[in-house]
Amino acid sequence: MLSKETKDRIQGLYREAIKEMSLLPRYGQRVMIAEIAKALAGVREDEKGERDNDAGIAVVEAGTGTGKTLAYLIASLPIAIEKEKKLLISTATVALQEQILDKDLPALKKHLSLPFKFALAKGRGRYLCLAKLDKSLQHLSGILATVDLFEQTPEEADRELYETMLMKYGKGDWDGDRDRWPDEIERSQWSHLTATHRECSNRRCPHFQNCAFYKARSEMEDADIIVANHDLVLADLSLGGGAVLPSPEKTIYVFDEGHHLADKALNHFRLEMGVRAHRQWLKQLEKLLEQFIAQAGMPVGLMHSLKEAPEHIRVLSQNISLIWPLVMDLIGEKDRQRFEFGRLPDPLRELLAAMRPPLQPLVAGLDKLSDMLQKSLDPSENGDLSRDIAEAWQAPIGIMLAKAEELSESLSWLATEEGEGELPVARWLTKTPYGEDWDILISASPISVAAQLRRNLWSRCYGAVVTSATMTALNSFNALKWEAGLPDWATYERVASPFNYAENGQLEVVQLASDPKSDDFENDVVEWLKEAVDPEVGTLVLFSSRAQLEATRDALIRDWYDHLLCQGYLPKAEIVRRHKKRIDEGKGNVIFGLASFAEGIDLPGEYVTHVVIVKIPFAVPDDPIQSAISEWMESRGRNPFMELALPAASIRLIQACGRLIRKETDVGKVSILDKRLTSQRYGRLLLDSLPPFRRI
Ligand code: SF4
16 A cells, blocks of 8 residues: 555656656656556565565556656655665666666656766676776786687777777776677677676775776765666676665666566566587687696695586587588578477487586586685685785686686587476577688577566566557457566556547558569569658558568669658768758658667658558567467467467557657658458458558
C-alpha cells in the first residue's frame, strides 16, 4: 500500500514538474505514475532491507506521447531515495540514453524541489587505462620491449594521438571516456588504451587514484540515479550482479525500451568458438609461456602447472586440428549449418568434450600465475616475482587467462547434451572472415532466457519497471512474459496514447496486384511508389529487406535524385539531418529505411506526413535461434507462427506505424503495401492491434 505521505509527495512532485516545466497534465501519465508507485510501495522488506514478497514489478505499455520518462522518474525516484536504493535506468539504444542524460534528467533536476544526483555507467572498455597508455608510449619510445603477444604493437603513427590524450587527460580537458573524445578513435588505436578486468591490477595499479574507470565508478556510487544500457546490466547480472553496477537487491530498475530486453539477453548468452582463431591462440599461449619462463624462471609454486602446460596445449591443439576437417565437411558450401534440436554430430561433440580435461588445469595454472603476478605488484605483499616482471607480464597473462576462461565456458555449452525434458540449446556453424581467409565459428545459445532473467533479475531485484510504447503483441502481454520470464504476479498496465489517431491519421492497406511472395512484387511496389508518393513532402518508406530497398532505389533514383535518401548509403544521423534540412527548405524528401528507421526515429510535423510500409515485418526466416525455438515448439504440438512470429511482427508493425504521429498536432497517412493484411486470417489480428487510425 502506498502511504499517504508517499502518495502526497509523488503528487506534489508531479504538480511541481507540470508547473515548472510548463507541461500539459496527461491522464495516461497520471495512470502510469500511480501504477508504478503502487507496485513499488507493495514491496515488503526483510531485516536486511531486501524484498521478500511477490511485489515491486510494474510492466507498463505507454503509448506514444504519454510522457513515460517523466512518469517513471516521478513515481520511482522518491521511493528509491526513501528506501535508500539506487534507481537504475537502462535503455536499449544510445539515442534514448542521450535524451535521458542530456535532456530529461537535467530538466528535472533544475525544476524539482527533490535534490538528486545522476551518473552514467559504462563498461570498462569505454574508458582509458592510464597504465596501458603509459606502456604504449614507453614502447613507442623504445624504453619498453613489451611482450610481442598478438604481433600487434602500438603504431608510430598513433604516437601523437596518444601523447595528446595523455596531455588532455592530465590537464582535466578529457575524462578518459572514449565517447567524449572529439574524434572517432579506431578500434586498433583504442585496443592499446583500454584494459579488461583481467588486465587491470586494480588497487595495486600505480594509476589507481587517477584512473578514469574507477573515477567514473565512484561517481556512480554517489549517484541516486544511474543511467546504463541493457547490455551492461546483463553483463553485470551474468557476473552475479553487483560486479559493475549495484546489486539487484539494492536496485530499482527501469528498463525503458523494455521490449528489447529478451533479445539483448539472448545475444548476451550466445557463446562461440572460432576453430582457426583458437588454434592460433594456443600457439600464442605456448610461445608466451616459453618467453615468460625464459625471463622469470620457473616460480616455485607453479612448477607443476607450468611444466604440464605444454602437454595440455599439445592435446588441445591436436583436438582442434581434428575438429577443422569435420566442421568443413559439415558446413560444405553453405554459410551456416544449424543442428536439429541443437544436437551436434557425435564425433564433433566428443572432440569438443575431450578438450575440457586438458583445459581445466591450464585455466587453473593461468589463474594462479595471474594471482602471483598481481601480488608481486604490491610492495606490501612480498610476492614471488620481481616488480619489473610483474609489471611486464600481468596484463598479457591476464588476457590469456580471460581467453582460456571464455573457451572453457563455450565448451560447457557446446559439448554437453541436454537431458530429457530440458529446453534445447541452439547450436550451429557459421563461416566468418579470418584475415585474408575464413574461419568456422561453432556457436551455442539458449533458446530462452526466461529462466536466467527470472533467477538473476526478477526474483532478486528490489523493484523493476519495464516500459516501452510497444510491449503487447496482438493485444496481449503473453509473448513478452514468455520471452523475458516476467512473473504473472507483476502489475501489467496499458496506457493509451493521448493522440487522436482516428482524427489525425489515415491507414490504407494497398491492394497491389501481387503479394510479397510473388516475383512481381518488387516491380509493383516501384510502380505504386511512382504513382502514389509525392517526393515534395516528408515521406518515410520502410523496407524489410536490404536487397529490395536497393533495387527500389535503383529504379527510382533518376526521377527522385534530389528527393531521396537511403539507409546504407549514408549514416543514419546524416540522413535525418539532410532530410530535415530539405523539408525546412520546403523541398520535400523521401527516406528509404530498414528496421532501425522503424523504431526510435522522431520526425514530427512536416518531417513525415506519409509512412509507407512495404511488407509485414516478419523476422528473417533463417535466424538459427528463432529456427531452434520454432522447431522445439512444433515438437510440443505448439504453433510458433501464432505464438512468436506473428506477435513479433505485430510489435514491429505497430512501431513502424508509430513513426507518423509524434505529437498532438501531427497529421498524415500510413500506407501498407502488403495485401496479406486483408487476404489472410492473421492479417485481421495485426490490423486490430494497430493504433486506431481512420481506415481508407
Ligand atoms: S586501475 Fe586498472 S584500468 Fe585503471 S589505470 Fe590501472 S590498470 Fe588501468
